[in-house]
Every structure is written in structure tokens, then in C-alpha cells.
Amino acid sequence: MQEPTIYFKKSRLQRQDIVVLEFQYSAPIYTFLKSSGLVLWSDQLHKWYLVYDRDQLNTLYTQLKQQHFLVNIKAALPPMETNKGFNFHNLTMYKDYRSYLIGLRMSVSTVDTYSNFIMAYVRYLGYKDLLESDAECIRDFILHSVQRLNYSVSTHRQMVSAFKHLGLLYPELETLLEVMKRPTRDKFQPQVLSTQEVILLLQVTENLKHRFALGMLYSCGLRIGELLNMRLFHIDLDRQQVFVKHGKGRKDRHVSIAVSMFPLIKNYLATYRPETYVLESLSGGPYSSSSIRSFLRRSCKKAGITKKITPHSLRHSYATHMIENGVGLRHVQELLGHSKPETTMLYTHIARKDLLQIVNPLDAAVKTFKSAKEPPNIRLSGDF
Numbered sequence: 001m002q003e004p005t006i007y008f009k010k011s012r013l014q015r016q017d018i019v020v021l022e023f024q025y026s027a028p029i030y031t032f033l034k035s036s037g038l039v040l041w042s043d044q045l046h047k048w049y050l051v052y053d054r055d056q057l058n059t060l061y062t063q064l065k066q067q068h069f070l071v072n073i074k075a076a077l078p079p080m081e082t083n084k085g086f087n088f089h090n091l092t093m094y095k096d097y098r099s100y101l102i103g104l105r106m107s108v109s110t111v112d113t114y115s116n117f118i119m120a121y122v123r124y125l126g127y128k129d130l131l132e133s134d135a136e137c138i139r140d141f142i143l144h145s146v147q148r149l150n151y152s153v154s155t156h157r158q159m160v161s162a163f164k165h166l167g168l169l170y171p172e173l174e175t176l177l178e179v180m181k182r183p184t185r186d187k188f189q190p191q192v193l194s195t196q197e198v199i200l201l202l203q204v205t206e207n208l209k210h211r212f213a214l215g216m217l218y219s220c221g222l223r224i225g226e227l228l229n230m231r232l233f234h235i236d237l238d239r240q241q242v243f244v245k246h247g248k249g250r251k252d253r254h255v256s257i258a259v260s261m262f263p264l265i266k267n268y269l270a271t272y273r274p275e276t277y278v279l280e281s282l283s284g285g286p287y288s289s290s291s292i293r294s295f296l297r298r299s300c301k302k303a304g305i306t307k308k309i310t311p312h313s314l315r316h317s318y319a320t321h322m323i324e325n326g327v328g329l330r331h332v333q334e335l336l337g338h339s340k341p342e343t344t345m346l347y348t349h350i351a352r353k354d355l356l357q358i359v360n361p362l363d364a365a366v367k368t369f370k371s372a373k374e375p376p377n378i379r380l381s382g383d384f
Contacts, residue, residue, distance in 0.1 A: 005070040014116040114162035190316040212268040219258040221318035
């Protein structure tokens with residue numbers, strides 16, 4: 001029986017150029033790739049991939065052909081930006097670093113993010129040995145990456161954290177990396193929807209599955225990853241709560257379900273009949289985050305909401321509305337799964353009904369004039 005064709009396709013992962021290998025499952029191909037030492041497995045993509053390097057790509061292509069596998073490399077061409085060579089000893093250290101992160105029981109997303117930063121640095125070094133790095137080389141790489149890729153402050157902080165863990169693994173680099181400073185975190189106020197906008201958003205979302213997803217994100221204050229990983233048995237309608245397993249920081253928690261969500265939940269479960277995950281793809285696996293972001297954008301446009309809204313904005317809105325409704329900060333912190341109360345206190349700066357109730361001095365002045373026996377003409381614009 002002929003083995004399936006292996007397709008090389010360009011893609012992006014954590015702002016890096018990669019080549020993804022796509023093929024129908026084949027035990028011989030899987031075994032070869034696993035033992036080749038040239039490709040990596042992504043739990044996020046559920047595929048084998050390699051960070052783009054022309055020499056490494058050619059080596060893999062040659063070895064696959066030598067094993068008489070069918071390979072289609074056209075989709076990976078023309079080549080992306082190449083580097084100045086590759087030190088395969090660095091690749092071994094990279095794999096050890098990734099295993100080290102997994103051993104710390106970091107989340108799949110964190111392992112992928114940190115590992116990709118270090119792989120980008122390995123490519124940047126070319127033939128130079130990783131352990132020969134000096135402070136200037138690392139600083140230049142970070143500056144180069146932040147400027148060229150326009151990294152946000154949070155991504156910059158993640159990159160520094162990735163290097164600090166590298167220093168913990170390799171004592172030769174520890175002295176260099178322990179003095180690295182993370183940039184100060186942005187003090188931004190998240191974008192939130194009003195309660196009227198939330199209701200309108202749900203009303204204009206006609207697809208039942210999509211409306212259910214948005215309703216769960218808002219009414220339970222879920223992170224998008226928590227919803228995608230939620231299993232059917234995590235929903236307990238009798239106790240009016242959902243169980244969030246291994247949220248951020250591997251913390252479990254229970255969150256109450258809005259009674260008004262019950263008809264929508266029952267309708268969705270009876271119509272779509274998911275078997276394992278609450279939200280399932282056509283193949284039966286977990287739903288994709290990109291799909292949720294896509295239909296959320298469409299619903300916002302349909303509702304006439306011009307704010308920049310993401311799935312996480314629904315969680316911000318949930319927390320803000322809870323505080324505005326008088327729920328204590330400690331309870332909100334527990335419902336959101338925050339480790340530190342300072343994180344939850346961010347929402348107290350948004351939910352400031354006491355400030356909104358303060359009378360603006362201009363309104364007070366206009367009201368004073370209007371209450372006079374002979375009110376003067378105080379129109380501020382035309383006939384208004």
C-alpha cells in the first residue's frame with residue numbers, strides 16, 4: 001500500500017515562520033519524523049513542524065525522499081528569510097530546554113511560546129554555540145526582535161521570561177540572564193461592553209452554536225481556552241454551575257450559570273449533541289479559537305459595535321458588571337480564578353458608578369441658569 005503524500009506548507013506560530021507537515025496518518029511516517037530530530041510536535045497545531053531554515057528543510061526533504069516517502073514541497077516555496085547557518089548542537093539544547101519547561105508543568109501554550117523565542121534565537125546565532133552567548137548578543141537579539149516584529153510589552157516580557165528560564169537550565173548563562181529586566185507592564189484599562197450591548201450581541205448572533213459560545217464566555221466569565229477545553233460532564237445544570245478544570249495557573253474553580261442561559265444550553269445540547277467537548281469541531285475534537293474570534297467580529301459588526309472586542313472582552317465585561325452590581329471583590333476574584341486580588345482590582349477602575357454620579361460642573365451651571373426666574377439664552381449649539 002502506497003504511503004500518503006507529505007505536504008510542506010508555510011505557516012506562522014507565535015510570530016515565527018514555520019513549515020507544517022500535513023499528511024494522512026501513517027505509522028511509518030510518524031515513526032520516522034519522531035526519530036529524525038529535525039521536526040517538532042506542536043500540541044497547539046496538532047501537527048509536526050519545523051522553524052523555517054533552508055538547510056534544515058533541504059535535509060528533511062532529502063531524508064524523506066531516501067525513505068521513499070512522497071513529498072510535496074511546493075507550498076513551502078518561495079523560501080522565507082533564511083539565516084546564516086545552523087548549529088545542530090543548539091538544536092539539542094533547544095529540545096532539552098523544551099523538556100525542561102514541560103517538566104515544570106507549564107501549560108502547552110507557555111511551553112510553545114517560550115520555546116519559539118529560544119528557537120528564534122538559535123536561528124539568529126547561526127553557527128555560533130548557544131553557550132557562547134554574551135550579554136550584548138542576547139540584548140541585540142531582543143532589540144532586533146522587538147523592533148522588527150513590533151512586539152507588544154506583554155510579548156516582550158514573555159521573551160525575557162523565556163531567556164531567564166534558559167539561564168536556570170544552563171548555569172553558564174545564568175549570570176548573564178539574571179540581570180535582564182522585564183519592561184514595566186502596561187497599565188491599560190480593558191475594553192468592556194455595556195449590558196445593553198451584550199444583549200444586542202447575543203440577539204444578532206443567529207447561529208445557535210455561536211450564540212451559545214458567546215453566552216457562556218460572558219455569563220460564566222470564561223477564558224477562551226477554558227471554554228474550548230470544557231467537557232460535557234463539567235456542566236451541572238442541577239447545581240447551576242460549571243466546573244473549570246485547569247484554568248490559568250492550573251487552578252480549578254466552579255462558576256455559577258445564569259438561569260437565563262438554561263434554555264439556550266438545553267437547546268444547543270439537544271440540537272448539536274456534542275459527545276465529548278462542550279464545543280466540538282466537525283471532526284469531534286475541540287473547537288478552534290480562530291472560529292470564535294471570527295464569528296464574534298461578524299456579530300459585533302452586525303450589532304453596530306465599533307469597539308475592538310475580543311472573546312476576552314466578554315470576560316472583562318462580566319467582571320465589570322459583577323462589581324457594578326455590588327458583588328464583593330473577593331467573590332469576583334474567586335469566580336475569575338485570579339491568584340492576586342490586585343488583578344481583580346483593575347475592574348474597580350472601570351466600574352466606577354460613584355464617579356459617574358458626580359454632577360459635571362457645566363451641567364450644574366446650566367441647571368442653575370435654567371432654574372432662574374428669567375433664564376438667559378444659554379444655547380450651546382444651534383437650537384440646542
